[in-house]
Amino acid sequence: AQKVTQAQTEISVVEKEDVTLDCVYETRDTTYYLFWYKQPPSGELVFLIRRNSFDEQNEISGRYSWNFQKSTSSFNFTITASQVVDSAVYFCALSTSYDKVIFGPGTSLSVIP
Amino acid sequence: EAQVTQNPRYLITVTGKKLTVTCSQNMNHEYMSWYRQDPGLGLRQIYYSMNVEVTDKGDVPEGYKVSRKEKRNFPLILESPSPNQTSLYFCASSFGLPGDTQYFGPGTRLTVL
Numbered sequence: 700a701q702k703v704t705q706a707q708t709e710i711s712v713v714e715k716e717d718v719t720l721d722c723v724y725e726t727r728d729t730t731y732y733l734f735w736y737k738q739p740p741s742g743e744l745v746f747l748i749r750r751n752s753f754d755e756q757n758e759i760s761g762r763y764s765w766n767f768q769k770s771t772s773s774f775n776f777t778i779t780a781s782q783v784v785d786s787a788v789y790f791c792a793l794s795t796s797y798d799k800v801i802f803g804p805g806t807s808l809s810v811i812p
Numbered sequence: 813e814a815q816v817t818q819n820p821r822y823l824i825t826v827t828g829k830k831l832t833v834t835c836s837q838n839m840n841h842e843y844m845s846w847y848r849q850d851p852g853l854g855l856r857q858i859y860y861s862m863n864v865e866v867t868d869k870g871d872v873p874e875g876y877k878v879s880r881k882e883k884r885n886f887p888l889i890l891e892s893p894s895p896n897q898t899s900l901y902f903c904a905s906s907f908g909l910p911g912d913t914q915y916f917g918p919g920t921r922l923t924v925l
Contacts, residue, residue, distance in 0.1 A: 731910065742918070742919050742921075746915070792855075794909055795910055796909065796910055799860065799871075800857070800910075802854040802856075804852055
């Protein structure tokens with residue numbers, strides 16, 4: 700069975716602190732895709748990144764970075780020097796088949812000025 | 813502009829009164845899906861469609877119907893809404909799964925009294 704776990708329900712940090720959001724996934728498939736989405740207070744879902752199971756290279760995009768480790772089935776997301784605009788709910792998601800994407804429960808991040 | 817649109821954005825209704833939430837995409841995507849978002853549960857798939865006239869159940873299909881008569885449209889129908897269907901609903905589309913990124917509509921907040 701496929702599953703995505705985001706153990707951190709809520710995180711609060713002070714502006715400029717670094718923060719890591721954890722994502723652990725379960726699948727027996729060898730080919731799969733992982734995603735991160737951001738949901739700001741306005742409610743829309745914003746795509747952040749997609750990763751396939753054959754590419755373990757870490758990725759950095761500005762203040763955002765992602766660490767993909769197949770050995771621990773994790774795809775963690777780090778925000779460096781957090782800003783108030785980073786306050787949102789962040790979802791990790793897994794796709795292994797043609798019919799569905801499985802989402803984690805989300806982590807609510809509050810960045811306090 | 814490439815987008816997924818949903819209407820209405822907000823809806824308050826009463827138990828048993830049939831309603832339809834429309835979803836339309838202008839990206840020529842073959843795959844479309846409906847999700848509901850509830851606190852602590854992330855996004856759960858209701859129904860999906862691989863192409864015109866091809867639909868199938870997701871994880872929580874009870875109480876919902878869909879149709880896909882045209883490629884661009886994928887309406888969600890609640891024949892007899894109940895209070896437990898109060899939720900935030902998202903429509904999404906992509907060229908296909910598992911690897912293609914899903915693009916989400918702005919969401920429809922439904923309250924059933």
